[in-house]
Amino acid sequence: MNPRPLDQDGHSGDRGRTSPPWRRVHLEADKGPADEDTAAVDKYGRLHGVAALRVADTSILPTAPAVFIGELIAHAIRHNLH
Incomplete structure (x- = not known):
């Protein structure tokens, strides 16, 4: 695999055309x-x-x-709520 040539700022020609290595995921x-x-x-x-x-x-x-969520669940655990 040949690396892509870099421009004068040190970036490859793919800049702006690739997605970031992380993605925002909305899960509930x-x-x-x-x-x-x-x-x-x-x-x-x-x-x-x-x-x-x-x-x-x-x-x-x-x-x-x-x-708030941490406190809510901690309260449930402390008081053995189920």
């Missing part, structure tokens, strides 16, 4: 009872189908601050 883990097809977690952040695993990130409440 819907909350709800296990029998709902779209629900991934319950209201306490427990992942359906996986024992002893909770989700405590912004995917469960996309519009809430991450600190």
